[in-house]
Amino acid sequence: MTGVTVKDVLGSLGLGILVILVAVSIFAPQIAPYDPHDTYKPMEHPSSEHLLGTNDVGNDILSEVIYGTRVSLFIAFTVSITAIVIGTALGLIAGYSGGVLGFLIMRIVDIFLTIPRLVLIIVIAAFMPRSIWTIIVVFIIFGWVMTARIVRSEVLTLRSQYYVESARMLGGSDLYILWRHILPNVIPLVVVQFIMEASHVIIAEAGLSFLGLGDPVARSWGTTFHYAFECPNIITSDVWMWWMLPPGLCIVATVLGFTFVGYALEERLNPKLKTVVGMGV
Amino acid sequence: MLEVEGLTKQFSSGIIKKRNVSAVDCVSFRIEKGKTLGLVGESGCGKTTIGRLILRLVEPTSGTVVFDGIDLFSLKRAELRKIRPRMQMIFQDPDSSLNPRMKIGTSIAEPMKLHDTVPKDERAQKIMELVETVGLNPEHVNRYPYQLSGGQNQRVVLARILALNPDLIIADEPTSSLDVSVQAQILNLMRDLQKKFNHTYLFISHDLEVVKIMADQIAVMYLGKLVEVGETPDVYNNAKHPYTQALLSSRRILLEGETPGPADIPTGCRFHPRCPQRRDKCAIEEPEPVEVGEGHYVACHLV
Numbered sequence: 001m002t003g004v005t006v007k008d009v010l011g012s013l014g015l016g017i018l019v020i021l022v023a024v025s026i027f028a029p030q031i032a033p034y035d036p037h038d039t040y041k042p043m044e045h046p047s048s049e050h051l052l053g054t055n056d057v058g059n060d061i062l063s064e065v066i067y068g069t070r071v072s073l074f075i076a077f078t079v080s081i082t083a084i085v086i087g088t089a090l091g092l093i094a095g096y097s098g099g100v101l102g103f104l105i106m107r108i109v110d111i112f113l114t115i116p117r118l119v120l121i122i123v124i125a126a127f128m129p130r131s132i133w134t135i136i137v138v139f140i141i142f143g144w145v146m147t148a149r150i151v152r153s154e155v156l157t158l159r160s161q162y163y164v165e166s167a168r169m170l171g172g173s174d175l176y177i178l179w180r181h182i183l184p185n186v187i188p189l190v191v192v193q194f195i196m197e198a199s200h201v202i203i204a205e206a207g208l209s210f211l212g213l214g215d216p217v218a219r220s221w222g223t224t225f226h227y228a229f230e231c232p233n234i235i236t237s238d239v240w241m242w243w244m245l246p247p248g249l250c251i252v253a254t255v256l257g258f259t260f261v262g263y264a265l266e267e268r269l270n271p272k273l274k275t276v277v278g279m280g281v
Numbered sequence: 282m283l284e285v286e287g288l289t290k291q292f293s294s295g296i297i298k299k300r301n302v303s304a305v306d307c308v309s310f311r312i313e314k315g316k317t318l319g320l321v322g323e324s325g326c327g328k329t330t331i332g333r334l335i336l337r338l339v340e341p342t343s344g345t346v347v348f349d350g351i352d353l354f355s356l357k358r359a360e361l362r363k364i365r366p367r368m369q370m371i372f373q374d375p376d377s378s379l380n381p382r383m384k385i386g387t388s389i390a391e392p393m394k395l396h397d398t399v400p401k402d403e404r405a406q407k408i409m410e411l412v413e414t415v416g417l418n419p420e421h422v423n424r425y426p427y428q429l430s431g432g433q434n435q436r437v438v439l440a441r442i443l444a445l446n447p448d449l450i451i452a453d454e455p456t457s458s459l460d461v462s463v464q465a466q467i468l469n470l471m472r473d474l475q476k477k478f479n480h481t482y483l484f485i486s487h488d489l490e491v492v493k494i495m496a497d498q499i500a501v502m503y504l505g506k507l508v509e510v511g512e513t514p515d516v517y518n519n520a521k522h523p524y525t526q527a528l529l530s531s532r533r534i535l536l537e538g539e540t541p542g543p544a545d546i547p548t549g550c551r552f553h554p555r556c557p558q559r560r561d562k563c564a565i566e567e568p569e570p571v572e573v574g575e576g577h578y579v580a581c582h583l584v
Contacts, residue, residue: 162378166438169336170392170445171365184382 011264017257021250025070032063036219043239052242055224056231064224065246071132071220072254075205078136080197083143088190090144091151092178096159105148112145118204125213132215135208139201147193154186192266199258206251221247282314282481283335283449288344290330302544304330306505307344312498314448317475317482319496319513321489321528323540327505328485329373332451335483336370337361349448366396366445373454375434379426385437386422392444399444411440415470432463439470443478451483456491468495489528493517498576501525504551505543507570511577521579523556550582558583 024031033051034040039058046053052061094105121138128134158164159182167177208214209222216223228234228243290305305327312318322328333339335346337353346353348368356364372378379388389408393399399407409419415436426434435455442450452471456464468491475482484495492499492513499516501509501524509522520526527536536555541547547554553563562582570578 162372162374163380165338166370166372166378166441167380167391168338169365169368169370170441171362171395172391173362176395181380185380 007264007267010260011268014257014260014262014264017253018261021069021073021254021257024066025073028066028070032060032066034060034063036060036064036067045238046242052246053239055227055243061224061243061246064219065221065250068219068221068224068247069250071215071218072202072205072222072250075132075136075139075220076198076201076254079139079143079201080194082136083140083197084147084190084194086140087144087147087193088151088183088186091148092155092182092186094148095152095155096174096178096182102152106152109145109149112142113149115142117142118207121204122208122211122213125208130213130215132218132220135205135214139204143197143201147190147197150189150193151186154189155182158182158185188265192262195258195262195265199255199262202251202254202258221250282312282316282349283483284311284345284347285309285331285335286345286347288331288334288346289342290327290334290339291342300544303546304505304543305334308502308505308507310498310500310507310510312449312481312483314481315475315479316497317484317495319492319499320483320485320502321487321492321499322502323487325540325543326502327543328487328502329453331502332370332453332483332485335451336365336368338370366392366398367447368449368451369442369445369447370451370453371435371438371442371455374458375431375438375455376426376458378438379434381426383425384422385417385424385426385429388426388437389422389441389444392441396445398446407444408440411443414443414474415440416466430463431459432467435459435467436470439474443474446478447480449481449483451485453485454487457486457488464491471495501528504540504546506551507578507580508552509577509579509581510570511574515574515577519574519577521573521577521584522552522581523558523583524552527557550580 036059038060040050040054040060042054042056042058044050044054050060050062052065055061055064090105094102121142124138125134128138164177164181167181172180205214205220206222206225209220210226210229212226214220214223214226224247225244228240231239231243234240234244286309288305288308289303291301291303293299293301308331310318320328320331330339334341335348335353341354344354348364351364353361353364379385383391386408389411390404393404393407408422412419412422417433417436417440421429421433421437426437429437455471456467459467471482472495474480482495484492486492496513499509499511499513500507501516501522503524509516509520509525516525517529520529536557538555541554547564549565550556550559550563550568553559556563560582566582568580568582570580571584573579573584
């Protein structure tokens, strides 16, 4: 509101990165020069025909990375949206109703929090069929926990606000109060949480795919990385520069994009909420 | 109109070793229609809890509250919600009584929507009417609570309550967070509204000057119990309880020590450790309320 800050600049930069990536994933068929499953002469160096060369089975690497944007972002958004919705719902219930139900939800949260998330995800993913849906489900199972916890604590604060009590006094039902008075005030937190979760999933998914647990057909950036790494002499020759570096940079760019946006939003959304609520106290 | 009988609330804490803290202990009073009862006491004595208990925002431990012939504590949730519009509460802090993300107009319209008291097409006009009744400007309707002052927000709260046409209004220190000049405006507004709509008020305050202006009857509370109840002039001119006398003395009769917390309530008369006129009996036996004049009750061994 007052002048442009570093955070605003970073936020716009992050938003720019994300918009480009989303556009690339939506228009992948138009942008990519080839179908990523078509095979050409394997292990070609970059040329005007194949800007990033081809891999060991002859797929065009640039097209693979462009289509990989689709897979990576699809997983990130599907997981974070679902996990955030579940987490928010459970957090609202736990925070608002309290009682036995709230207690149970929070104990489940505690149990989940003590489990080393990535290790267990690797174990589960290793035993399930290799598909992007496996990855999505496994990440959702662990993704809702933090959100539920954060939302609950915010609801506990909001619940004691006079305007929530007023709404009850005016004759509003619990559902009405949750929907009209509590949810709108936790949304800023949820948005930030969504961004953090998405960036976490991008990294975790890349890690999982790098270990060879990704979908071999719908190749994400991590999967491309995985196959590149399996290729002998990848590091000793120049091949890594067009086979490993591009998907790696994409991962870094996406995470930075999410982080910058989250960084800017956190400042913007939270203090505003706090100062407005806290005014005159 | 409102009869409160033996109202008690104990909060318990701890899971294994239960500890009971009694916030309100066997409080009884009644308010006639169109009258104001001023409930006075220092902070933490249970005044606010009484207000919340009457509205059942907090569930009571025991006692009865009869509102216009209806026993409130026997009502089921759905029945309670139906009667809620008739009893409303104004909270201490007007700024947090309104949802910061709702425009003033939306907040005022909220009760109309919830209870469908006003047809949809007449709501906008009704809002304007209410805004005018409480002395706000029509352009305030499109603002947010943080853009208004505390006094203006308290007017919004009043407008919103008026939309429901309530019989009983519990005002919990409605002016304590406002500037003195604004306080007077809000108090005058509340009195005008009472005259106009014949509201019954339970006026909770720690400020005796304010209560003196507002109340027909006064109830003085100390540590969860009423120590003195009576008509305002009787209590002001002829206070019998040492605690009331101390509160009223302009030079402030200096009381010894501090108010004990509700977790460790003294034996006998709750006030005895600080009472300048205590006797041996006071530490052992709890005084019962005695009628000292018409409708003037005092719970003290000295009377």
